[in-house]
Amino acid sequence: MILYVTYNDQPSGVYWSQVTDVVAYMNGCGGARVRLVAFVSARGYRASRRAIHQRDAAAWVLPMVPTMRRWRWNILLLALVCLWSRPTGIMARGVFATGLALRLRKWGLTRHVCYDARGAYAAEWEEYRLIDDDHVIAQFRPLERAAIHDADIRLAVSAALVRHWVERYQWQGGAVEVIPCTLGSDHDAPDAGRIVSEGRRVKLVYSGSTAGWQSFALLENILTPVLREQPWVDLLFLSKPDENNAALQARFPGRVDVRWARASEVAGILADCDMGLLLREDTVTNRVASPTKFAEYLAAGLPVLISPHIGDFSQAVREHDLGSVIEVDDVVPKLHPTDPATSVRMRAYAREYLTKQAFDAGYRRILNVLS
Numbered sequence: 001m002i003l004y005v006t007y008n009d010q011p012s013g014v015y016w017s018q019v020t021d022v023v024a025y026m027n028g029c030g031g032a033r034v035r036l037v038a039f040v041s042a043r044g045y046r047a048s049r050r051a052i053h054q055r056d057a058a059a060w061v062l063p064m065v066p067t068m069r070r071w072r073w074n075i076l077l078l079a080l081v082c083l084w085s086r087p088t089g090i091m092a093r094g095v096f097a098t099g100l101a102l103r104l105r106k107w108g109l110t111r112h113v114c115y116d117a118r119g120a121y122a123a124e125w126e127e128y129r130l131i132d133d134d135h136v137i138a139q140f141r142p143l144e145r146a147a148i149h150d151a152d153i154r155l156a157v158s159a160a161l162v163r164h165w166v167e168r169y170q171w172q173g174g175a176v177e178v179i180p181c182t183l184g185s186d187h188d189a190p191d192a193g194r195i196v197s198e199g200r201r202v203k204l205v206y207s208g209s210t211a212g213w214q215s216f217a218l219l220e221n222i223l224t225p226v227l228r229e230q231p232w233v234d235l236l237f238l239s240k241p242d243e244n245n246a247a248l249q250a251r252f253p254g255r256v257d258v259r260w261a262r263a264s265e266v267a268g269i270l271a272d273c274d275m276g277l278l279l280r281e282d283t284v285t286n287r288v289a290s291p292t293k294f295a296e297y298l299a300a301g302l303p304v305l306i307s308p309h310i311g312d313f314s315q316a317v318r319e320h321d322l323g324s325v326i327e328v329d330d331v332v333p334k335l336h337p338t339d340p341a342t343s344v345r346m347r348a349y350a351r352e353y354l355t356k357q358a359f360d361a362g363y364r365r366i367l368n369v370l371s
Contacts, residue, residue: 029360037060118290153177157290187300203273217281234257235248236259237257289310
């Protein structure tokens with residue numbers, strides 16, 4: 001058996017596409033069985049357990065020891081899981097889960113560890129202080145270094161992240177698979193026709209949080225001139241209402257919509273739009289990122305308006321004409337409804353390059369190491 005361990009990742013659309021769908025895909029590859037072990041917050045534990053079991057009935061969902069400072073205490077429960085299941089390997093999502101897995105390997109409770117790296121963890125916590133706790137933040141660099149250097153194999157979501165490892169942690173190479181955030185099962189919809197009628201309005205969509213770390217100020221600075229100078233353009237935020245998107249609604253009444261949707265509803269909503277927005281500030285966190293929304297926009301037939309430094313995706317937009325790369329001071333050109341031919345081409349790119357099947361060989365190499 002192989003365990004896939006997550007720590008403090010709460011149920012969400014990203015969790016379904018990048019955790020439960022990955023576990024399901026690897027179990028479809030044959031060979032050793034992969035079982036999800038999810039450590040979730042004790043607060044709301046029953047709701048999280050129920051949500052995860054709706055996607056993966058075989059998952060073991062366990063309550064975390066309270067507070068991030070005590071993350072190491074979870075080793076005792078995970079050790080019991082290993083004594084029961086006798087895993088040959090552990091695929092660990094993030095530095096905390098990998099830290100636990102490496103300790104269990106040292107104790108002889110598993111033989112192999114894969115570090116599933118979703119980003120630059122130390123940089124993200126230092127740049128955005130996801131929890132305002134210097135003691136916790138100080139742990140990230142040594143934990144990330146150990147995960148990179150000591151794991152048997154690594155999964156990186158971008159080639160930019162691998163370069164970051166070399167630059168910051170002097171990593172000199174080893175087994176690594178670069179697999180971006182790919183489409184989840186909620187976005188495996190067939191092609192839909194797109195009707196472009198004369199005089200049709202253009203709808204831009206931003207899918208995701210508008211919290212500060214998602215660079216709302218940059219988004220606002222770019223979109224305000226568009227909304228002011230192109231009155232046929234509307235904007236949809238697929239996010240929860242907050243003071244940021246509410247302020248933009250007040251400035252452009254009737255043209256800015258804010259809507260929260262279930263993960264299963266997102267694909268259909270995106271397919272009714274014209275262009276996806278992926279605009280973020282220039283930080284280390286964003287330079288190595290692999291936003292799930294990129295694949296989701298393209299799968300819905302939408303070209304992407306993207307910042308010039310988003311992981312490997314900005315270069316992909318340039319090379320494959322998947323939208324427009326917008327610098328901070330650029331003027332957004334006149335926008336038009338997305339035509340059917342462009343929509344078909346976006347969907348085709350997503351199917352060929354951003355599905356789990358496209359990285360089948362990489363997943364199988366990880367499974368071979370962990371087996």
